[in-house]
Amino acid sequence: MQADPTGGTTAAAIRGHVVTLTGDPFLEGSENVLVDEPDGLVLIEDGLITGVGPYPALRDRVPDGVEVAHHPGSLITAGFVDTHVHYVQTEIVAAFGAQLIDWLNTYTFVEEQRFADPAHAAAVATSFFDQLVLNGTTTALTFCATYPASVEAFFAEATRRNMRMIGGKVLMDRNAPDGLLDTAEQGARDSEELLRRWDGTGRNHYAITPRFAPTSTPEQLAAAGELWKSHPDAFVHTHVSENRGEISWVRSLFPERDGYLDVYDHYGLLGRRAVLAHGVHLTGQERRRCHDTGTAIAHCPTSNLFLGSGLFHVRQAKDPHHPVHVGLGTDIGAGTSFSLLNTMGEAYKVAELNSYPLDAVKAFHLATLGGAEALDLAGHIGSVAVGKEADLVVLDPRATALMAERSARAGSVQELMFVLAVLGDDRAVEATYVAGELAHSRDRTREIERTQP
Numbered sequence: 001m002q003a004d005p006t007g008g009t010t011a012a013a014i015r016g017h018v019v020t021l022t023g024d025p026f027l028e029g030s031e032n033v034l035v036d037e038p039d040g041l042v043l044i045e046d047g048l049i050t051g052v053g054p055y056p057a058l059r060d061r062v063p064d065g066v067e068v069a070h071h072p073g074s075l076i077t078a079g080f081v082d083t084h085v086h087y088v089q090t091e092i093v094a095a096f097g098a099q100l101i102d103w104l105n106t107y108t109f110v111e112e113q114r115f116a117d118p119a120h121a122a123a124v125a126t127s128f129f130d131q132l133v134l135n136g137t138t139t140a141l142t143f144c145a146t147y148p149a150s151v152e153a154f155f156a157e158a159t160r161r162n163m164r165m166i167g168g169k170v171l172m173d174r175n176a177p178d179g180l181l182d183t184a185e186q187g188a189r190d191s192e193e194l195l196r197r198w199d200g201t202g203r204n205h206y207a208i209t210p211r212f213a214p215t216s217t218p219e220q221l222a223a224a225g226e227l228w229k230s231h232p233d234a235f236v237h238t239h240v241s242e243n244r245g246e247i248s249w250v251r252s253l254f255p256e257r258d259g260y261l262d263v264y265d266h267y268g269l270l271g272r273r274a275v276l277a278h279g280v281h282l283t284g285q286e287r288r289r290c291h292d293t294g295t296a297i298a299h300c301p302t303s304n305l306f307l308g309s310g311l312f313h314v315r316q317a318k319d320p321h322h323p324v325h326v327g328l329g330t331d332i333g334a335g336t337s338f339s340l341l342n343t344m345g346e347a348y349k350v351a352e353l354n355s356y357p358l359d360a361v362k363a364f365h366l367a368t369l370g371g372a373e374a375l376d377l378a379g380h381i382g383s384v385a386v387g388k389e390a391d392l393v394v395l396d397p398r399a400t401a402l403m404a405e406r407s408a409r410a411g412s413v414q415e416l417m418f419v420l421a422v423l424g425d426d427r428a429v430e431a432t433y434v435a436g437e438l439a440h441s442r443d444r445t446r447e448i449e450r451t452q453p
């Protein structure tokens with residue numbers, strides 16, 4: 001991106017193999033929504049995409065003085081969208097040997113108490129955002145901790161990096177250590193204050209974030225629903241039906257409700273911009289309710305495998321008769337990778353275990369346009385198209401010796417995309433652009449590492 005010395009617009013141009021989606025492959029067929037331009041050019045002004053097409057046709061539109069960033073042989077796609085992650089769990093990834101409830105008690109609730117300290121929150125927020133751009137992720141829906149200071153640190157860093165990010169203070173007023181708990185009233189008050197302070201500033205959005213039904217009293221869930229009613233453009237972010245023990249616990253805590261999803265339904269927490277992580281064990285009726293209300297599910301395969309939670313049914317969730325919005329989530333720190341490429345590969349394997357072959361176009365959809373739709377942000381992000389924000393990732397299909405050997409035999413762009421999904425990780429992220437600005441360059445980073453003593 002180069003600044004116009006007159007103080008006018010800033011412009012950039014990126015050349016490579018442009019790959020993007022125009023619709024939902026689960027509904028329209030993978031072959032009908034994939035668009036690729038082997039020698040493509042993306043033109044950017046003021047952070048927005050102003051042109052996409054063949055390089056020979058668009059080269060004359062590159063403004064004088066703008067140097068084209070050329071990535072020969074690499075794919076340029078929309079930046080990845082992580083629809084469920086906990087920045088405050090960055091430092092507990094790979095904690096051994098527990099399923100959900102034990103894992104929460106043994107590792108997570110201990111770790112999250114450290115975020116009462118603003119300096120710790122700021123330090124982890126910085127490393128979290130570094131990981132995002134290193135992995136090509138340009139938007140994430142993120143849990144913070146109970147403490148407002150943890151939210152301040154998150155949005156301060158998001159604003160500094162000009163990334164389209166969503167986050168919120170965790171609401172929890174029971175069934176966790178005292179130091180982590182708020183109350184229904186204080187939690188709602190703090191959330192509203194944070195929402196008023198951050199939502200709509202920069203590219204930030206606020207998410208009302210009850211952790212999950214077991215850690216909120218009915219009063220707190222009711223207050224969260226009321227808050228959403230008075231701020232309907234905000235998001236709701238929580239967990240649902242991840243683990244069988246958790247589901248039984250919810251039944252015993254809310255015996256008057258007709259299942260787990262109905263708890264959230266009852267308190268007005270389902271609808272467009274409500275995003276529920278996991279949904280591994282949702283019933284057909286519950287999926288139907290998600291469809292009817294526009295509620296989205298964040299599919300988190302590395303987490304579901306790591307905690308032994310179960311196998312999410314992506315085919316059932318995307319049933320063309322009543323499809324649910326589905327995106328991919330890394331769910332760091334129960335998830336095991338910040339990489340949406342790696343997460344696509346694990347989603348493929350989980351789908352295989354349910355006898356469903358998830359092709360590369362569908363996997364990329366979940367990580368880009370599908371994630372953007374799940375977040376109701378597809379008007380801004382999720383594809384490489386004129387008018388969208390220039391959040392882009394450049395993927396190198398020859399990032400490792402094995403990938404180079406395998407990619408050389410790929411007969412189609414779909415095959416290259418599949419190689420990236422199954423074998424790729426942060427090593428394959430050659431560059432990440434945020435609103436047209438270079439936010440990460442793999443080779444530059446390596447050069448700096450190499451020359452540092």
Ligand code: GUN
Pocket residue numbers: 086100104108211212239242303331334
């Ligand atoms: N359910 C409630 N809290 C959490 C969490 O922090 N991680 C996961 N994976 N599930 C949860």
Ligand code: ZN
Pocket residue numbers: 084085086239277331
């Ligand atoms: Zn989670």
